[in-house]
Amino acid sequence: MDYPGNLFVVAAPSGAGKSSLVKALLEIDSQLQLSVSHTTRAPRGQEKHGRDYFFTSQPEFDAMVAGNAFVEWAHVHGQRYGTSKKAIEDRIAQGADVILEIDYQGALQITQAFANAVLIFILPPSWEELRSRLERRGEDPTDVIEMRLKNASEEMAQAHKFDFVIINELFERAVFDLKAIVHAQRLRYAAQRRTRAATFESLNIP
Numbered sequence: 001m002d003y004p005g006n007l008f009v010v011a012a013p014s015g016a017g018k019s020s021l022v023k024a025l026l027e028i029d030s031q032l033q034l035s036v037s038h039t040t041r042a043p044r045g046q047e048k049h050g051r052d053y054f055f056t057s058q059p060e061f062d063a064m065v066a067g068n069a070f071v072e073w074a075h076v077h078g079q080r081y082g083t084s085k086k087a088i089e090d091r092i093a094q095g096a097d098v099i100l101e102i103d104y105q106g107a108l109q110i111t112q113a114f115a116n117a118v119l120i121f122i123l124p125p126s127w128e129e130l131r132s133r134l135e136r137r138g139e140d141p142t143d144v145i146e147m148r149l150k151n152a153s154e155e156m157a158q159a160h161k162f163d164f165v166i167i168n169e170l171f172e173r174a175v176f177d178l179k180a181i182v183h184a185q186r187l188r189y190a191a192q193r194r195t196r197a198a199t200f201e202s203l204n205i206p
């Protein structure tokens with residue numbers, strides 16, 4: 001299915017900075033809309049239902065899986081997370097650009113459903129910095145931080161499957177890189193659609 005809007009998928013190990021980067025991008029790009037995921041994990045301190053996540057009970061999540069409500073879902077760090085069809089389809093069908101902040105398993109599932117999706121992987125500058133960002137964020141207990149760091153190597157080993165990799169060392173530089181990717185994709189997609197429309201017209205295809 002070919003939609004007029006673009007789909008951007010951002011994945012990263014926990015603590016690499018993807019939420020902060022996506023938030024900064026959304027503040028400067030009014031064409032971009034965030035897809036709010038469903039999760040079975042508990043909310044953190046400042047998180048709000050419907051803004052950061054739809055916090056969902058296990059039975060509610062099961063019912064959504066059974067009802068085929070998710071474009072993709074995955075087990076991540078011992079919880080389940082999923083992107084509902086509602087979170088993206090209507091919006092890209094209407095021409096909005098949507099950004100997803102999901103794990104690599106979900107990102108790879110998204111490309112099955114949306115071949116034009118642009119996949120971006122965020123890396124931390126070092127292991128030490130990843131650990132210290134998770135500790136400084138201060139949202140997760142030590143055992144959860146250890147599990148997230150343990151899972152990070154498996155996650156980072158998937159980075160080569162993505163269209164772009166950004167190293168989030170200097171924050172402003174990483175925001176700039178992200179902005180450049182979004183801009184380039186918009187230009188590329190607009191050109192593709194014009195070329196296709198011209199081809200259809202010349203062949204008299206309605």
Ligand SMILES: Nc1nc2c(ncn2[C@@H]2O[C@H](COP(=O)(O)OP(=O)(O)O)[C@@H](O)[C@H]2O)c(=O)[nH]1
Nearest residue numbers: 014015037073074076081082083101102103106
């Ligand atoms: N597959 C999938 N992963 C998701 C979704 N939403 C969030 N995630 C990922 O789940 C992981 C944990 O997210 P979270 O608990 O918010 O921790 P954080 O990444 O440290 O902020 C991250 O890799 C997220 O990108 C989703 O809808 N689908």
Ligand SMILES: Nc1ncnc2c1ncn2[C@@H]1O[C@H](COP(=O)(O)OP(=O)(O)O)[C@@H](O)[C@H]1O
Nearest residue numbers: 014015016017018019020133137168169170171
């Ligand atoms: N470039 C950066 N330099 C220093 N700290 C950063 C940078 N990017 C993000 N952070 C901080 O690192 C922590 C983790 O960032 P966050 O966006 O929550 O990561 P993620 O969503 O990938 O788990 C936060 O405290 C955030 O303020």
